[in-house]
Amino acid sequence: xxEKQLLLQISNQQKEIAELYVVIDTLQTxxxxxxxxxxxxxxxxxxxxxxxxxxxxxxxxxxx
Numbered sequence: 153x154x155e156k157q158l159l160l161q162i163s164n165q166q167k168e169i170a171e172l173y174v175v176i177d178t179l180q181t182x183x184x185x186x187x188x189x190x191x192x193x194x195x196x197x198x199x200x201x202x203x204x205x206x207x208x209x210x211x212x213x214x215x216x
Contacts, residue, residue, distance in 0.1 A: 173211050180207060 153161075183206070187195060 176209070176211075180209075183207060 183203075187198065190198065
């Protein structure tokens with residue numbers, strides 16, 4: 153690949169990553185909203201280890 157093509161590919165991938173961060177943030181916001189409507193029993197059923205991991209994930213965690 154030529155340098156120009158590589159730079160274009162890098163730019164496109166950076167845009168895709170930024171869009172994915174927006175999607176993740178939106179999903180986390182929606183999950184917080186939904187959980188606020190549930191009673192404690194239902195919250196206990198939903199708040200699994202993976203749920204907590206998803207809710208606590210932040211941009212940059214994928215690099216560590």
